[in-house]
Amino acid sequence: xxxxxxxxxxxxxxxxxxxxxxxxxxxxxxxxxxxxxxxxxxxxxxxxxxxxxxxxxxxxxxxxxxxxxxxxxxxxxxxxxxxxxxxxxxxxxxxxxxxxxxxxxxxxxxxxxxxxxxxxxxxxxxxxxxxxxxxxxxxxxxxxxxxxxxxxxxxxxxxxxxxxxxxxxxxxxxxxxxxxxxxxxxxxxxxxxxxxxxxxxxxxxxxxxxxxxxxxxxxxxxxxxxxxxxxxxxxxxxxxxxxxxxxxxxxxxxxxxxxxxxxxxxxxxxxxxxxxxxxxxxxxxxxxxxxxxxxxxxxxxxxxxxxxxxxxxxxxxxxxxxxxxxxxxxxxxxxxxxxxxxxxxxxxxxxxxxxxxxxxxxxxxxxxxxxxxxxxxxxxxxxxxxxxxxxxxxxxxxxxxxxxxxxxxxxxxxxxxxxxxxxxxxxxxxxxxxxxxxxxxxxxxxxxxxxxxxxxxxxxxxxxxxxxxxxxxxxxxxxxxxxxxxxxxxxxxxxx
Numbered sequence: 001x002x003x004x005x006x007x008x009x010x011x012x013x014x015x016x017x018x019x020x021x022x023x024x025x026x027x028x029x030x031x032x033x034x035x036x037x038x039x040x041x042x043x044x045x046x047x048x049x050x051x052x053x054x055x056x057x058x059x060x061x062x063x064x065x066x067x068x069x070x071x072x073x074x075x076x077x078x079x080x081x082x083x084x085x086x087x088x089x090x091x092x093x094x095x096x097x098x099x100x101x102x103x104x105x106x107x108x109x110x111x112x113x114x115x116x117x118x119x120x121x122x123x124x125x126x127x128x129x130x131x132x133x134x135x136x137x138x139x140x141x142x143x144x145x146x147x148x149x150x151x152x153x154x155x156x157x158x159x160x161x162x163x164x165x166x167x168x169x170x171x172x173x174x175x176x177x178x179x180x181x182x183x184x185x186x187x188x189x190x191x192x193x194x195x196x197x198x199x200x201x202x203x204x205x206x207x208x209x210x211x212x213x214x215x216x217x218x219x220x221x222x223x224x225x226x227x228x229x230x231x232x233x234x235x236x237x238x239x240x241x242x243x244x245x246x247x248x249x250x251x252x253x254x255x256x257x258x259x260x261x262x263x264x265x266x267x268x269x270x271x272x273x274x275x276x277x278x279x280x281x282x283x284x285x286x287x288x289x290x291x292x293x294x295x296x297x298x299x300x301x302x303x304x305x306x307x308x309x310x311x312x313x314x315x316x317x318x319x320x321x322x323x324x325x326x327x328x329x330x331x332x333x334x335x336x337x338x339x340x341x342x343x344x345x346x347x348x349x350x351x352x353x354x355x356x357x358x359x360x361x362x363x364x365x366x367x368x369x370x371x372x373x374x375x376x377x378x379x380x381x382x383x384x385x386x387x388x389x390x391x392x393x394x395x396x397x398x399x400x401x402x403x404x405x406x407x408x409x410x411x412x413x414x415x416x417x418x419x420x421x422x423x424x425x426x427x428x429x430x431x432x433x434x435x436x437x438x439x440x441x442x443x444x445x446x447x448x449x450x451x452x453x454x455x456x457x458x459x460x461x462x463x464x465x466x467x468x469x470x471x472x473x474x475x476x477x478x479x480x481x482x483x484x485x486x487x488x489x490x491x492x493x494x495x496x
Contacts, residue, residue: 001476002174002455003463004118004140014068014099016123016131018050023116026074026103035081037109037224038073045116048483049123050131068133071102071119073112080108084219084289085176085226087426092141095119097133113226114140114174121479144412144427146388147457148177148230149450151442152434154184154241157208162439164221169447169485171225172476173454178222179294179429181232182210185240190215190233194283195276197245215287230347231288233280234296236266236331246276251311253304264304268331269314278338285342292364293339298349300328329357336360347388353380364426367391374415381421389428393453395446396433402491404473405466408452413461427457447487448477 023042025032033039075081080089093106093115104119106112118138126132149170151158167178182190188202191209199209210218222229235242243250243263248270250263267273284293302324305311311327320326332352339346340360347364354376365380366388367373373391380387392410407430413422430450437445451473455463463469470490478495480487 001121001451001472002458003460003472004138005460006137006139008137010135012135013066014097014133014135015065016049016068016133018131021046021050021069021071021131023071023073026072026105029074029079030077031073031075031079031081031109031112035079035109037081038075038112040224041113041116042073045120048120065130066099068097068102069100071104073104073106073116075106075109075112077107080110084223085110085228086291087145087228089145089176089226091174091176091226093118095136095138095140097122097136099135102133110176110226111141113171114142117171117174121476142174142176142458143460144425144457146177146427146429147175147454148179148388148427148429149175149446150179150181150232150390150429150431150433152181152184152432152437153189153210154181154187155434156438157187157189157204158434158442159439160210160214160217162442163218165443165485166446167218167222167225167227168483169443169480169487170227172480172483172485173447173451174458175450175454176227177429178218178227178229179232179431180218180229181234181294181433183233183241184238188241188245190231192280192283194279195246198242199245201245202241212287219289228290229288230290230292230294231284232294232296232347233284234294234298234349235277235335236268236328237298237300238296239266242266248272249276251304251308254307254309257309260307262304264308265300266331267311268305268327268334269311274334274338277335281335281338282342285339285344292345292347294347294366295332295335295339295352296349297328297332297352298368300351302328325355329355332357336363350376350380353383353385359385362386364388366429368394368431370394377412377415377425378417378421381417381424384424386424386426388426390431393428393430394433395430395449396435396437398445404449404452404490407449408456408466408469409464410453410456411461412456428453443486444488447480447485448473448490449488451476451487 031038089110090108091110091114093111095115096103104115123133187204188198189209191199191211203209219229251267252259253262253264350367353365364386367376368390370391389412430453474490477487
């Protein structure tokens with residue numbers, strides 16, 4: 001899970017002896033023992049295959065039979081061993097399991113990581129406890145390059161351990177983007193070096209923060225699993241917590257002619273706003289290596305702006321009349337220009353596109369509103385913008401029964417548009433907003449529900465047989481449990 005592009009499984013069985021089986025570098029591979037990313041992955045996958053099973057005394061030993069001695073991993077192009085993955089990373093691989101040596105070939109290390117996951121899923125313990133694998137031939141690559149999970153660390157702080165565990169589970173399901181919605185109205189846990197007061201005053205408590213060291217750990221842990229980390233600093237709405245540590249950033253709201261002591265979205269009329277944003281995003285663009293930063297731009301409430309006499313006269317001066325979407329566009333365009341001046345590209349929620357903002361070419365639009373999302377994808381791609389779909393995949397919305405089935409049957413390209421438009425859909429994201437989620441229920445709420453979306457974004461369009469998927473996903477859920485991921489059950493049943 002997810003199902004590879006092309007699989008030929010032979011009935012011929014090979015046995016693996018944990019004490020002698022090894023994973024190593026193939027002859028002529030561009031990545032050798034100096035490649036820490038692969039060395040770590042070899043160790044990790046050896047453990048997943050052999051130590052997560054209960055090896056009862058005397059079981060797991062090879063008794064006669066044909067043996068698989070080794071898996072050799074060969075990278076055929078420049079390996080990218082020390083790089084961070086990107087939207088254009090090559091994740092393709094071929095895997096041949098034949099006696100006595102299995103071979104995994106990939107152009108880059110990213111494909112090797114995906115192939116190691118596949119190989120580890122082929123290995124099982126038979127009823128006598130012997131580790132067994134079928135001879136096989138697999139050619140695989142993902143259907144979409146952007147396969148993401150959104151986590152929200154503002155509504156509830158998620159401890160570092162929970163984030164790292166999520167990255168593990170993402171690798172087991174071949175997800176490759178962690179969309180880190182790191183701050184919001186409720187709290188500002190990102191510890192900024194430039195503006196330490198943001199988290200000093202905006203976090204829930206001083207221990208509910210992500211230090212620069214925490215962030216580095218997440219980035220490296222993700223990199224070693226071929227996962228990009230895209231931070232989201234959502235503005236101009238969703239910013240109440242920012243205002244606690246940054247004076248005059250938010251718009252003062254008025255009741256009649258008198259300030260009401262409450263604040264609204266970021267104040268778009270002050271030059272100091274843009275000086276602050278330039279400095280903050282300069283830091284963010286240095287801390288996070290990915291080419292993309294998510295700027296949010298959703299759900300901006302206009303009441304406070306409308307109540308403020310200074311904003312009213314600014315609007316008049318600019319010729320915006322009473323159209324607050326124009327004020328929002330004015331703000332977003334300045335912010336987008338700041339980001340592109342730092343050689344970064346932007347992702348925004350769909351409102352920024354819907355408000356007819358002038359967007360830099362290549363800005364990615366994330367479609368999240370469930371009403372008419374297919375029409376929205378048509379509009380976005382017809383305007384030449386790349387898109388990410390998350391509207392049908394809001395995992396924070398829970399219900400009784402097997403909701404994974406409806407996530408599984410979504411077809412992201414089921415909208416009116418040319419082939420050229422469909423190529424602009426980069427993939428999708430499963431969003432787990434945090435109003436009702438913290439470390440206690442993050443993992444079971446995500447998995448295996450997100451796994452269904454993982455297969456939809458990886459496997460071929462025609463892979464949609466629910467009976468077959470249920471069978472494979474039940475086994476995959478048990479596999480995740482063995483690997484320490486407390487994935488919830490799909491339905492009645494048990495795991496060995």
